[in-house]
Amino acid sequence: MSEAVTTLPGQALVRPLSLRRRITDLVMTGAAVLTVVIVLVPLVAIFGYVVYRGVGAINWAFLTQTPKPVGEAGGGMANAIVGSALILGIASLVGVPFGIGAGIYLAEFGRNRLGSVIRFTSDVLSGVPSIVIGIVAWSILVRGRGFSALAGGLALAIMMVPTITRTTEEMLLLVPQALREAAYGLGVSRWRTTLSIVLRTATSGVITGVMLAFARIAGETAPLLFTALGNTFWNLRYNQPTAALPLQIYVYANSPYDDWHRQAWAGSLVLIVLIVTAVAAVRYAVRRGSFGTA
Amino acid sequence: MANPAFPRPDMPGPQPVAAAKVSANAVQSKPLLQTAGGEGADRVFKSAITACGLAVLGVLVLIVYELVSSSRLTWHAFGFKFFAGTDWNPVSEQFGALPFIFGTLVSSLLALVIAVPLSVGVAVFTTEMCPKAMRGPLSFFVELLAAIPSVIYGLWAIFVLVPILSGYVQPFLAKTLGWTGLFEGPPYGIGMLAAGVVLAIMIIPIISSISREVLMVVPQHQREGVLALGATRWEMIRVGVLRNARAGIVGGIILGLGRALGETIAVTMVIGNRPEIAKSLFAPGYTMASVLANEFSEATGDVYLSALVEIGLALFLVTIIVNALAQLLVWTVTRGQPARGNV
Numbered sequence A: 001m002s003e004a005v006t007t008l009p010g011q012a013l014v015r016p017l018s019l020r021r022r023i024t025d026l027v028m029t030g031a032a033v034l035t036v037v038i039v040l041v042p043l044v045a046i047f048g049y050v051v052y053r054g055v056g057a058i059n060w061a062f063l064t065q066t067p068k069p070v071g072e073a074g075g076g077m078a079n080a081i082v083g084s085a086l087i088l089g090i091a092s093l094v095g096v097p098f099g100i101g102a103g104i105y106l107a108e109f110g111r112n113r114l115g116s117v118i119r120f121t122s123d124v125l126s127g128v129p130s131i132v133i134g135i136v137a138w139s140i141l142v143r144g145r146g147f148s149a150l151a152g153g154l155a156l157a158i159m160m161v162p163t164i165t166r167t168t169e170e171m172l173l174l175v176p177q178a179l180r181e182a183a184y185g186l187g188v189s190r191w192r193t194t195l196s197i198v199l200r201t202a203t204s205g206v207i208t209g210v211m212l213a214f215a216r217i218a219g220e221t222a223p224l225l226f227t228a229l230g231n232t233f234w235n236l237r238y239n240q241p242t243a244a245l246p247l248q249i250y251v252y253a254n255s256p257y258d259d260w261h262r263q264a265w266a267g268s269l270v271l272i273v274l275i276v277t278a279v280a281a282v283r284y285a286v287r288r289g290s291f292g293t294a
Numbered sequence B: 001m002a003n004p005a006f007p008r009p010d011m012p013g014p015q016p017v018a019a020a021k022v023s024a025n026a027v028q029s030k031p032l033l034q035t036a037g038g039e040g041a042d043r044v045f046k047s048a049i050t051a052c053g054l055a056v057l058g059v060l061v062l063i064v065y066e067l068v069s070s071s072r073l074t075w076h077a078f079g080f081k082f083f084a085g086t087d088w089n090p091v092s093e094q095f096g097a098l099p100f101i102f103g104t105l106v107s108s109l110l111a112l113v114i115a116v117p118l119s120v121g122v123a124v125f126t127t128e129m130c131p132k133a134m135r136g137p138l139s140f141f142v143e144l145l146a147a148i149p150s151v152i153y154g155l156w157a158i159f160v161l162v163p164i165l166s167g168y169v170q171p172f173l174a175k176t177l178g179w180t181g182l183f184e185g186p187p188y189g190i191g192m193l194a195a196g197v198v199l200a201i202m203i204i205p206i207i208s209s210i211s212r213e214v215l216m217v218v219p220q221h222q223r224e225g226v227l228a229l230g231a232t233r234w235e236m237i238r239v240g241v242l243r244n245a246r247a248g249i250v251g252g253i254i255l256g257l258g259r260a261l262g263e264t265i266a267v268t269m270v271i272g273n274r275p276e277i278a279k280s281l282f283a284p285g286y287t288m289a290s291v292l293a294n295e296f297s298e299a300t301g302d303v304y305l306s307a308l309v310e311i312g313l314a315l316f317l318v319t320i321i322v323n324a325l326a327q328l329l330v331w332t333v334t335r336g337q338p339a340r341g342n343v
Helices: A002-006 A009-013 A019-057 A060-064 A078-109 A113-126 A130-142 A149-174 A177-185 A190-201 A203-218 A245-253 A258-288 B016-028 B038-070 B072-083 B098-129 B132-147 B150-180 B192-217 B220-228 B233-262 B265-270 B288-298 B302-334
Strands: none
Touching: A019 A258, A019 B098, A019 B132, A019 B150, A019 B192, A019 B233, A060 A078, A078 A113, A078 A149, A078 A190, A078 A203, A078 A245, A078 B038, A113 A149, A113 B038, A113 B302, A130 A149, A130 B038, A130 B233, A130 B288, A130 B302, A149 A203, A149 B038, A177 A190, A190 A203, A190 B038, A203 A258, A245 A258, A245 B150, A245 B265, A258 B132, A258 B150, B038 B072, B038 B302, B072 B302, B098 B132, B098 B192, B098 B233, B098 B288, B098 B302, B132 B192, B150 B192, B150 B265, B192 B233, B192 B265, B192 B302, B220 B233, B233 B288, B233 B302, B265 B288, B288 B302
16 A cells, blocks of 8 residues: 555655654564564463373373373373263253344344343353352352252353354344244244244354353363362263363363363363364354355 | 355355245245144244254343342342442451453453454454464464363463463563552462453453454455555555454454453352452462352352342343344344444
């Protein structure tokens, strides 16, 4: 764009740029490039280091065995991987329907005072620190009952809802009004129109929101500290303390044992692959705009 | 988020106003053909969907109620002194939260000092300078930083960042800036400085992506106007772009602050976890979120537990106020209303 200025036909009449201004321009351009480099360094460093340490540490035992007693080498995080799946499953089972439902409400019925209140509440909820959600889940679900996968799952479900709600709302609002009118014109009832026409058209966008929310909670540790608690053995029951991958990484990272540090890196690699796959799938889906529906 | 999958609403056809009217009629006046039970099903559907919406509201009310009712004990025992006391001793039941508040504020502000120039620089580069083809990948990479879980930041910080800080950065800072008193003491690596650096890395994606959005909303003719007056590119960015986007960028910064205040795991892993108020950034500290992470599950006694919940309540209130403020600032820009006091 600056070339356009220097090649103006009237250039001969314009005084050439002073040296000071040209140098300032150059310096600031350089500074901007420098900030990009500085920001990309930790990104590359973290990914590179996790992959480097993780690939060296991951093995069959890690993926299939439970932790060995303290100080003993070997063992793995299989129970934590399964536990994470259990907790994330509970979270999605609860959080996704509620999030989508609230999103439909905001888009289809939410043009009123209550709608604005819920919209604002949802934004507030997404800013609540995860540790605070953990405390609340503890005092409602754990106090007097004991730690459980259910409590962890519900804490994470609360964190999923705001993201899903707002993306669903945005996506439903993009569906052309004419489509709704066409359905009404054919005598289709409102609930049927909303579910089979509007929601169906917006499926890919809604899935994007769900995946983003999933990526956000998959690595959460803080809300699980006093809800799921962790467990060194297998557990598949919803009402028992359960191991989770981020929790296990946290405990192992703070331990003094080299073998546990090694496993923490392996666990991080598994977690990062999971999350980056989810995020990349979302980007790909958004770019292509196809997720099974036309 | 514009999604190419959907037909754009700006297709030829009835004007939006007319369209809204038609749809309102279709709903309010009874359609000529009504499937049996359609109305009843509609009513059930609407109630179910409204219940989902109300559940969001209910969850927030529940959070506030639980925090307030579980912290009543310390509130009655200490009142406002709780936030001014520096003594945290669960054994003698002395609870003062000031060291944690101090730690949260200092680590978050330190993070902002590091992250703000970097994030705004990245946003300016991606919107104003870099070739179009590079824009997508660059913002994707920066946003990947946001996808890394907190616990992995912590792990990386313990084993990579802390040794670098204690081996190179801290001795250098102590030698050159030690006279300020901010960089004194043994360079352990673990401490306030490490927490600030990790937080900075974690909030860069938030600040830079919001700044980018805000910069992209600045009308193109602003840029062209300034360039036509003979400005260099930097002058164009400073006068035509940054000045217009100021309120939105500040909003992004405050959103980043909100995230930093509530961040728990990564900070807990590197800050040193000692409830002290020290001037030096090399010294260990403790934040509101990390004292919850460390002590909540071991808290014995009702007063101890209640004191921790009250810290949680304070953290909750602060982050909500900060986030609401940020939302307002971002809206003033992206909703198309010009921020006041601009050129």
